[in-house]
Amino acid sequence: MTKNRPSTGAFETAAENAASERYVLRLYIAGTTPASSKSVENLRAICEEHLKGRYELMIIDVFQQPLLAKDEQIIAVPTLIKKLPAPLRRIVGDLSNEHRVLVGLDLKPK
Amino acid sequence: MPKHSTDPEAAGPDPNVEALLARLEEAESTLSAIRDGHVEALVVSSEGGPKVYALEGSEHRYRRLVETMSEGALLVSPTGVVLYSNAAFADMVAFPLERVIGKTLAEFVVHRQEHVLLALLEGAGARAGSGELTLCGALGNERPVYLSVAKNSPAEEPGLSVIVTDLTEQKRNQQIVASERLANAILEQSAEPIIVCDVNGVIIRASGAARSLAGARVLRRHFFHAFPFQAVVDDQEHPVLAALRGRTTAGREMTLLGSRSVQSFLCTAAPLLDETAKILGCVVALVDISDRKRVEAARSSLLDAERAARASAEHARTEAEASSRAKDEFLATVSHELRTPLNAMLGWSQLLTNNTLPAEKLEHALEVIQRNVLAQSRLVEDLLDVSRIVSGQMRLDVQAVEPIRVVSAAIESAKPAIEAKRIQLEVHLDPNAGQVLGDATRVQQIVWNLLSNATKFTDNDGKITVGVSRTGGTVEIVVSDTGQGIEAEFLPFVFDRFRQADGSFARRHGGLGLGLAIARHLVELHGGTIEVESTGVNRGSTFTVRLPFAGSRNSPIPLAGLAPVLDFEPPSRLAAPELRGIRILVVDDDDDSRDLVVSILEKCEAITIAASSAEQALAIVMRDRPDVLVSDIGMPGMDGYELVRAIRALPDERAQRVPAVAVTAYARQEDQRRALAEGFQLHVAKPIEPAAFALAVARLSRGAEQLISP
Numbered sequence: 001m002t003k004n005r006p007s008t009g010a011f012e013t014a015a016e017n018a019a020s021e022r023y024v025l026r027l028y029i030a031g032t033t034p035a036s037s038k039s040v041e042n043l044r045a046i047c048e049e050h051l052k053g054r055y056e057l058m059i060i061d062v063f064q065q066p067l068l069a070k071d072e073q074i075i076a077v078p079t080l081i082k083k084l085p086a087p088l089r090r091i092v093g094d095l096s097n098e099h100r101v102l103v104g105l106d107l108k109p110k
Numbered sequence: 111m112p113k114h115s116t117d118p119e120a121a122g123p124d125p126n127v128e129a130l131l132a133r134l135e136e137a138e139s140t141l142s143a144i145r146d147g148h149v150e151a152l153v154v155s156s157e158g159g160p161k162v163y164a165l166e167g168s169e170h171r172y173r174r175l176v177e178t179m180s181e182g183a184l185l186v187s188p189t190g191v192v193l194y195s196n197a198a199f200a201d202m203v204a205f206p207l208e209r210v211i212g213k214t215l216a217e218f219v220v221h222r223q224e225h226v227l228l229a230l231l232e233g234a235g236a237r238a239g240s241g242e243l244t245l246c247g248a249l250g251n252e253r254p255v256y257l258s259v260a261k262n263s264p265a266e267e268p269g270l271s272v273i274v275t276d277l278t279e280q281k282r283n284q285q286i287v288a289s290e291r292l293a294n295a296i297l298e299q300s301a302e303p304i305i306v307c308d309v310n311g312v313i314i315r316a317s318g319a320a321r322s323l324a325g326a327r328v329l330r331r332h333f334f335h336a337f338p339f340q341a342v343v344d345d346q347e348h349p350v351l352a353a354l355r356g357r358t359t360a361g362r363e364m365t366l367l368g369s370r371s372v373q374s375f376l377c378t379a380a381p382l383l384d385e386t387a388k389i390l391g392c393v394v395a396l397v398d399i400s401d402r403k404r405v406e407a408a409r410s411s412l413l414d415a416e417r418a419a420r421a422s423a424e425h426a427r428t429e430a431e432a433s434s435r436a437k438d439e440f441l442a443t444v445s446h447e448l449r450t451p452l453n454a455m456l457g458w459s460q461l462l463t464n465n466t467l468p469a470e471k472l473e474h475a476l477e478v479i480q481r482n483v484l485a486q487s488r489l490v491e492d493l494l495d496v497s498r499i500v501s502g503q504m505r506l507d508v509q510a511v512e513p514i515r516v517v518s519a520a521i522e523s524a525k526p527a528i529e530a531k532r533i534q535l536e537v538h539l540d541p542n543a544g545q546v547l548g549d550a551t552r553v554q555q556i557v558w559n560l561l562s563n564a565t566k567f568t569d570n571d572g573k574i575t576v577g578v579s580r581t582g583g584t585v586e587i588v589v590s591d592t593g594q595g596i597e598a599e600f601l602p603f604v605f606d607r608f609r610q611a612d613g614s615f616a617r618r619h620g621g622l623g624l625g626l627a628i629a630r631h632l633v634e635l636h637g638g639t640i641e642v643e644s645t646g647v648n649r650g651s652t653f654t655v656r657l658p659f660a661g662s663r664n665s666p667i668p669l670a671g672l673a674p675v676l677d678f679e680p681p682s683r684l685a686a687p688e689l690r691g692i693r694i695l696v697v698d699d700d701d702d703s704r705d706l707v708v709s710i711l712e713k714c715e716a717i718t719i720a721a722s723s724a725e726q727a728l729a730i731v732m733r734d735r736p737d738v739l740v741s742d743i744g745m746p747g748m749d750g751y752e753l754v755r756a757i758r759a760l761p762d763e764r765a766q767r768v769p770a771v772a773v774t775a776y777a778r779q780e781d782q783r784r785a786l787a788e789g790f791q792l793h794v795a796k797p798i799e800p801a802a803f804a805l806a807v808a809r810l811s812r813g814a815e816q817l818i819s820p
Contacts, residue, residue, distance in 0.1 A: 029211070036194070040192075064197055075144055
């Protein structure tokens with residue numbers, strides 16, 4: 001795994017930019033479905049590793065809090081939404097692909 | 111279908127772009143179909159082939175079960191991250207649900223118990239574990255919970271299913287049970303009666319002491335029935351009622367009427383409140399103070415008795431002091447009254463002894479001495495009368511008495527004193543006044559006392575009026591004067607003993623203040639009344655004696671009773687009787703008294719024989735057969751009574767019948783009676799008035815002569 005190793009200048013720039021920014025994240029899950037559980041576990045691991053101390057995470061069970069899901073036009077769960085910093089990004093799935101998640105969160109260049 | 115660009119200036123449509131747009135359009139329509147709920151299931155390709163996800167699937171029911179259950183339900187990752195939480199758990203920790211999922215379970219457990227949680231989660235590695243924990247909520251509030259941890263089957267995603275049961279209620283119940291136990295222990299161990307009532311005053315708990323106090327079943331009974339207390343102070347709200355109205359009463363004293371005795375208690379009652387201050391009932395505690403009260407009562411009654419004893423002693427002392435003071439005053443008066451005439455007597459008799467008096471003064475000296483002796487005799491007479499009155503010994507020798515004659519005799523006695531003050535005397539005697547029943551001597555004494563009083567309080571040249579008349583059933587004797595009168599305030603006390611309007615030493619009038627008291631008493635003994643009227647100071651006074659009328663004058667008035675009056679007769683008015691040649695035996699152990707009697711008799715030319723004892727006298731009687739015997743009564747050895755008894759028992763008739771005169775200081779009426787009963791013919795009280803005495807002896811000797819001579 002090389003994800004913890006900065007390999008390019010662009011990544012460094014992005015990381016530096018991101019390092020100073022505060023993240024507001026929403027994860028929509030559906031009860032105890034395997035993908036939901038996996039997504040929670042994966043996201044928490046990523047946040048603790050890359051955003052420790054500067055993120056605000058809300059995890060919403062669309063079964064128990066359907067009204068909160070409606071606001072964000074959720075179609076499929078699990079869906080992670082990066083509300084801040086802009087631009088808003090959606091990542092659908094159980095967040096097992098760490099690379100994809102990091103890119104989606106602008107923590108890694110494409 | 112959207113039309114593609116037909117701008118004439120643009121190049122022709124790119125078939126690739128068109129295809130992409132079409133696919134995008136298709137995807138969007140699919141998505142909106144899904145979003146709008148036109149799709150029931152989604153088919154997702156996976157490694158093992160396509161998987162079908164039903165939007166409302168078979169797990170729906172279980173999910174609903176988990177979502178609605180009151181226990182907290184969690185899905186926790188092997189690393190302790192909360193992957194799922196139901197709303198119940200979020201409520202327990204007071205966090206919004208969206209802030210629970212994603213945190214570690216350790217973040218919701220109090221710090222000191224993190225190791226407990228760890229042990230539980232690790233212990234669950236085998237299969238399942240459970241234990242108690244304390245959760246820490248968003249606001250720092252702690253909540254006891256029971257954690258049940260189950261490890262998911264290896265076939266599934268690794269993780270733990272956790273059920274969290276809130277123990278708050280149960281803990282509270284346990285606490286209640288524990289405190290209940292404590293309360294019961296307190297109730298049972300308490301030596302004092304403790305009672306718990308519900309909101310209606312019905313007893314729901316009672317200590318052992320309370321149960322035995324009530325002596326009957328107390329539970330489910332109303333407090334008032336089980337413990338019929340009575341307030342010591344009325345108008346006070348019963349402590350139980352006050353407590354049920356939310357007020358605490360501390361240490362109110364109340365009494366309980368038991369079957370055998372009254373018990374006293376201090377009653378304390380306080381309301382029993384729930385968390386919202388709603389009154390559930392009350393707790394009553396009683397402290398038995400009966401013993402203390404008994405001790406207090408005993409002590410206070412002891413104090414009362416002591417106080418009463420002290421008060422009565424004080425009262426008695428005051429009385430005694432007053433009585434003693436009155437006695438002292440009286441004694442001082444008596445002493446003064448007795449000394450005054452003595453002073454005159456002593457002084458003048460010394461002058462006589464010295465032979466220094468000129469001849470013309472001699473008669474005056476003797477007159478003064480005699481007057482004072484009479485005054486003193488009268489004092490003693492009065493004292494004796496008072497003594498008789500006080501001891502109830504006053505006796506009346508009751509006969510028909512003609513008031514006119516008695517009053518005349520009294521006037522005769524009083525005349526010298528009246529004339530001495532040049533007081534005008536006016537007498538109105540109704541000859542038809544009739545008779546009264548009484549003791550002539552005493553009636554005469556009454557009148558004499560009134561006259562003496564009038565004379566004493568009337569100035570020179572005043573006037574005294576005496577009247578006797580009959581009014582209906584009474585005979586009135588009125589003595590009025592123009593003297594100094596009586597103050598209205600003193601009028602009610604005029605007849606009291608030892609009372610004189612002017613009690614000061616400087617008072618102008620002598621006397622013991624006994625005359626009017628004696629007069630009243632004598633009048634009352636005669637069944638009569640005595641009244642005094644005075645219109646004021648210097649307006650004179652009028653005394654009115656009313657005695658019951660006893661009939662017209664039809665029987666002679668015996669004058670015998672008048673005899674003692676002779677004692678008071680002024681001596682100068684009597685001529686010395688003739689006793690020439692009469693042999694008189696005089697017996698007295700006191701030389702002076704004997705010599706006086708001998709002198710008086712010899713002055714009347716009697717022949718006297720003197721004896722200093724009764725024994726000697728008896729021998730002389732037997733030997734010389736005297737004509738008259740004059741004997742003292744109180745003598746050492748044989749006394750006067752024995753002597754006269756012995757004489758009356760002599761065989762010689764002449765000696766046996768010798769007339770005997772008792773001359774004695776035993777001056778009471780009963781003494782006189784006894785003397786006569788023992789055999790004396792005459793009783794003369796000391797001091798003797800010489801002329802009167804000589805006269806009496808003369809009469810007796812003549813009577814004896816008549817008696818003896820054939």
